[in-house]
Amino acid sequence: MKYNSYILGAGLLAAACNPSTPKEEQQQMVHLITLAPGHFHAALVQKSTTPGIDSVVNVYAPEGPELDAHMSLINSYNARPDNPTHWKEEVYTGPDFLEKMAADKKGSVVVIAGNNHDKTKYISTAVQAGMNVLADKPMAITTEDFESLKASFTAAAEKKVLLYDIMTERSEITNILQKELIHQPAVFGDLQPGTVDKPTIEIESIHHFYKMVSGKTLRRPSWFFDPSQQGDAIVDVNTHLVDLAHWMLFDTTALNYQSDIQLTKADKWRTPLTLGQFNAITGAAAFPDFLKAYVKQDTIVEVAANGTVHYAVKGINVRASALWNFQAPEGGGDSHYAIARGTKANIVIRQGKEESWKPEIYIEAISTEAGYEQAVQAAIQQLAGKYPGITLEKQDKRWKIQIPENLKTGHEAHFAEVLQRYMQFLKTGKVPDWEVSNMITKYYVTTAGQAMAKEK
Known part of the structure; x- marks a missing residue:
């Protein structure tokens, strides 16, 4: 399936795309980027409308059934009769989608939920490009990933961007x-x-x-x-x-x-x-x-x-x-x-x-x-x-x-609640220090635990 400007649903776009919206207000909106959505959690972030988030979302991903499934879910949210959303997905599917995302910088928050093999690389690329990241769990699945993730947290602090994972529970x-x-x-x-x-x-x-x-x-x-x-x-x-x-x-x-x-x-x-x-x-x-x-x-x-x-x-x-x-x-x-x-x-x-x-x-x-x-x-x-x-x-x-x-x-519904928590961090310009320390500690437990695990 080919995508250029993929306008989903029949509803009007949200206030951020409305000509009557003051330019200053539109500039203050959070603009989402969805990167390689291979897991349905990427769509659940958009299941409901969150105040302060622009309705235009830029998607960078390879063509294929995973992207189709993601777009289908977004379309279902736009088309539902009760509380429809009004997302407009602008999709790029070139083989250089990762590099293109980093170069374009068409959003302020990169949402990552997909193949975990590439997740730490995606996180590192976005952070190094100076973009905030909201990533689905897990952010690391090997001890090598853990070291990469630690480096990304260090880089995020240096570049003053926010790196956070989606803890719905x-x-x-x-x-x-x-x-x-x-x-x-x-x-x-x-x-x-x-x-x-x-x-x-x-x-x-x-x-x-x-x-x-x-x-x-x-x-x-x-x-x-x-x-x-x-x-x-x-x-x-x-x-x-x-x-x-x-x-x-x-x-x-x-x-x-x-x-x-x-x-x-x-x-x-x-x-x-x-x-x-x-x-x-x-x-x-x-x-x-x-x-x-x-x-x-x-x-x-x-x-x-x-x-x-x-x-x-x-x-x-x-x-x-x-x-x-x-x-x-x-x-x-x-x-x-x-x-x-x-x-x-x-x-x-x-x-x-x-x-x-x-x-x-x-x-x-x-x-x-x-x-x-x-x-x-x-x-x-x-x-x-x-x-x-x-x-x-x-x-x-x-x-x-x-x-x-x-x-x-x-x-x-918990995904919207996590997004609202993240929006508060964006307003203050910082993920709390204890959250960062505890994310690093958590991924140490899981990746080091995996490394020592014995097969039963």
């Missing part, structure tokens, strides 16, 4: 409440010291290759199943889990990967997919040559999709695990389990069949001291001032926190 209400509750001593007590076998913080995330996104079956590129291009679970999904652990425990405290992290062990294992399943996910009739090393008997590909990393951060034991299956159970979806172990209670998120596959958060009491239930009720009443509508439901020796629907914004 901090916007999930159950994760927010878990963080709040582990800092309520009357409810949680102190952190349990934890061990490798029974860590203080344990997080497990289960994902599925065959799924629906924005109401349509997600078509994944074949390279998604190649660990040298996508990375496996330790360096991919575990990026979110490690980020959550550090954010819950330390909030805005800066971590130093050289002094605060002690890696213990890591394991990885594979998920088998039949050729039929692979076809349903990718549309490919055969396994590509780059996956031949993982193909058994010509009919099954063993995907390097699962991994666990064990480590201590400032002496606190953490275990992060990510798993991939072909398809969710009937009526189910991706799931999340997280437990923070305290001396008075465990704060637990569950997202299984009992929860109808929706994340729910529980306070599971350990304490038998008099007045503990009153302390729990008082803590929730206090938090309800910040998160209106949350209440307690007593269930034997645990309490379930009832969360109103308006606080359950959902995964796809």
Whole structure:
């Protein structure tokens, strides 16, 4: 498919392209560039309109099905009857798309979500060109990538541009409440010291290759199943889990990967997919040559999709695990389990069949001291001032926190929330120092964990 000026949807363009918009206001707008969108997360950044962002987006990418899929999603956002967007995508597809992007500088923020093999190179090119970067996770999948990423953070500081990754899970209400509750001593007590076998913080995330996104079956590129291009679970999904652990425990405290992290062990294992399943996910009739090393008997590909990393951060034991299956159970979806172990209670998120596959958060009491239930009720009443509508439901020796629907914004909506956070950084001209330190620390954990992982 050829693109020149690709005008999507029937609606009028947003204010930034309206002749009545003052020139000064238009110049102050953030202008997005989308670079090689090979993952649907690139489109989710644009699923809703964000004030302050120009409706013209410049896209630099090779021609092919990945670009077509991206444009199709943007088009669906423009064409929907409720709250349509008004994006105008200006697309360049020459073989020199990366160099062209850096030379043109037609935007102030480069959005990168695609093949992870090239991501650190894309980040470095954009930063060296003096452009801000908002990158999907993971920003690094090997120890070599980690060194490149560190250099990009140094360059970003020198050039006064902002480099940041998209951490959507901090916007999930159950994760927010878990963080709040582990800092309520009357409810949680102190952190349990934890061990490798029974860590203080344990997080497990289960994902599925065959799924629906924005109401349509997600078509994944074949390279998604190649660990040298996508990375496996330790360096991919575990990026979110490690980020959550550090954010819950330390909030805005800066971590130093050289002094605060002690890696213990890591394991990885594979998920088998039949050729039929692979076809349903990718549309490919055969396994590509780059996956031949993982193909058994010509009919099954063993995907390097699962991994666990064990480590201590400032002496606190953490275990992060990510798993991939072909398809969710009937009526189910991706799931999340997280437990923070305290001396008075465990704060637990569950997202299984009992929860109808929706994340729910529980306070599971350990304490038998008099007045503990009153302390729990008082803590929730206090938090309800910040998160209106949350209440307690007593269930034997645990309490379930009832969360109103308006606080359950959902995964796809979280991308807009991350973008709004990034917009605030752009206004102040700086990503907070603790965020930079903790991004570097996070990618050290994942890439070094991957390097030490043993195959099960």
